[in-house]
Amino acid sequence: MANHAPLNNVDHKNLRVVTTRGAQYGDAVMSALTFPAEFRDLQACYPIVFAQDGNGSYDAIALLGFEQGENLFLGPNGWDAPAIPLTVERQPFMIGRGDELSVHIDLDSPRVRDGGIEGEALFLTYGGTSEYMERISSVLRTIHDGLAASRAFVTALVELELIESFVLDVELDDGSQNRLAGFYTINEDRLAQLSADQLAALHAKGYLQAIYMAVASLAQFRALIQRKNRANGSLR
Template sequence: MSNPPMFGSVVPLDRELHKKLHLRTDLSTVDKIKELNSLFLTTVEFSEACKEFPIVFVRVGEAPKDGGKQAVAPLVVLGLKPGHNLFIKDGVWTADYAPAYVRRYPFMMAHIDDQGNMALCFDDQWAGFSETEGSALFAEDGQATEFLVNAKNFVESYERETERTRAACHELVQLGILQDMRFESSDEAGHKVDVDGFMTIDEKKLAELDDATIVRLHRNGLLALLEMHRISLGNMAKLAQLQLARKD
């Protein structure tokens, strides 16, 4: 099982093995994301995220050997250079919105076998876990506590939204309305920021879609998502100014 960003060691939660486990929720996870310049974003989050961050699309996975189109996924951009998260200052998250990817930590749903079965897992390297401090995950009778039930409900909801996001991105790929883009910016002193490797909506191809397709995209919510994506790109210039101000 490969570990996604933030997670050190993903372990399935077991009511017997981990019956004494507690979790402190007062510990900051900022150090886990301070070097992440982007994070996966579900489509349901676009409306909030577009107010502060650029939302872009990137190719994911391997290109199909049969010549099919490669899958894409939406990312929220947090920095314009590898290892730079511009929304963390002095160890504090400065944005108003925090992506659900971060808020679910230290839990996640993960595949546990080749049959596609999934289970609630946790990062057993996270310092917040112990057998003495914080909220208990299991009661004395072995049943999940209300704290754990709420955590499980959140990550299960996140997983459902992830599947909806994959379906939405698949439709965008099939329509062929995404294009490779490059962003460039500079300050008065001539310092430059160049970013590539991402995709955005191709306005020309979108405008060329037939009326029936446009109506379908409006009714299934994709047209609204594309507009939020388009609006979010205005935040790229704001990030560039933050990056240039750092001079690193």
């Protein structure tokens, strides 16, 4: 169970965080929340799709596998991709509720060490923040701003009827039939039918590039299927 606490350089001066990637550290996840500002980096590695958020809207997510608890980018040498979603990188930190400038840490995370030499130090000997902690603070601010901007982006997609559900049927090399369902993507036919004014409005808001990045990312399904085949082969 998570044990969140506001981070400070008195109570947590000796804390260190393991940055190695692996299932034992909580990285065995099927997807990662993302946002338009991150699409350019992630589209070269992962399919970017949308999932309903329970409130009638949608979240953008990067797919890392085909089933719960499966991350096909984890290997013996850590994370096998040049870009890691920021919502994964930020673990075990989060922004405190009600105060976007307050950094919290999950003290029960398997990444957290109290003392020793394993992992990255959070604070310097005399109380200043380490370069690692500065990076995490920047990541958290980017996530906070990105998720806030994502709400308006998704609203624009919904208003233009650009989001549609899809089903992906896959036959793996072992002959098994698999279906990925419950996700949504950009309706390319509808996108092609938008007027010049509608496209200009999307471009003016910075949304058009993100849309095309999400569409382009679907080509990564081929690579994800190849990873799944390799993973199945290693289990036999």
